[in-house]
Amino acid sequence: MTNHNVEELCNALYNMVQDAKGTTFNADKCVLERDVVLNLVEDIRATVPNEVRKAKELMEKKNDYIAAAKKEADDLRQKAEDYVRKLLNEDELVVEAKRLADKNIQESEERSREVRQALTAFCEETLNNLEESVADSYDAVRNARTKFYDMGR
Numbered sequence: 001m002t003n004h005n006v007e008e009l010c011n012a013l014y015n016m017v018q019d020a021k022g023t024t025f026n027a028d029k030c031v032l033e034r035d036v037v038l039n040l041v042e043d044i045r046a047t048v049p050n051e052v053r054k055a056k057e058l059m060e061k062k063n064d065y066i067a068a069a070k071k072e073a074d075d076l077r078q079k080a081e082d083y084v085r086k087l088l089n090e091d092e093l094v095v096e097a098k099r100l101a102d103k104n105i106q107e108s109e110e111r112s113r114e115v116r117q118a119l120t121a122f123c124e125e126t127l128n129n130l131e132e133s134v135a136d137s138y139d140a141v142r143n144a145r146t147k148f149y150d151m152g153r
Helices: 006-019 034-151
Strands: none
């Protein structure tokens, strides 16, 4: 048995039948060498299971390749979806952080206004009291001076 594929062996058998001489009384029948034809048929029989096995292996490899490609595509899609979800969550976190920061700024500004108003009121009251004390002291000094001048006259 030589190392041929089924197609080559079938072509050889076909050519042998095609080129065979027809019988004397019937052109549709031919004479072939029995040993040569049987050897070709044996080679075909031996080659067919091997060819079928190779075809099955190729089909299995193809199916494995398709399954691996599908799994890889599914994994890639899942990673992309996870990444988008993460970005959306980060975006939501950024929006929430900005909202809280704006709220804190607003509350701080309001508290600052309240403290400024309280401080202004305190300063005004303290200055008014100081002004009254200074005015009272000035009046006391003037009265003391007047009495001092009045005594010396």
